[in-house]
Amino acid sequence: MQEQRVRERARAEQSxxxxxxxxxxxxxxxxxxxxxxxxQLGFINRQEAIIALKEPDIEACQICKPDAGLA
Structure with missing residues (x-):
């Protein structure tokens, strides 16, 4: 169980x-x-995140700063 949680957390951090x-x-x-x-579901990849940030009705979270390194 612990190993599965570690894998899920690593996946989330890269999404x-x-x-x-x-x-x-x-x-x-x-x-x-x-x-x-x-x-828990519905993660998107890097390319999809870049596209999302170009949309006028989607903003980046000011806490986790998801736009850092996406340019």
């Missing part, structure tokens, strides 16, 4: 996730391991 838009807010891109938005 991104999108927090859906809620009323009055914009959608937000997070690093896979960001605790501000927990999603």
């Amino acid at each position: 991104w996730k999108i927090q859906p838009k809620r009323s009055g807010e914009t959608a937000m891109l997070h690093r896979g391991g960001c605790a501000l938005y927990s999603a």
Whole structure:
């Protein structure tokens, strides 16, 4: 069990996730391991994260800074 959790955590740290838009807010891109938005499924890869940040209605999380190193 511990080994599986380590693998899942490593995968999350190398992925991104999108927090859906809620009323009055914009959608937000997070690093896979960001605790501000927990999603166990639905991780996206680096290329998809780059594309997402180019969308006008998706912002980068100011806590986990998912845009660092994506340029």
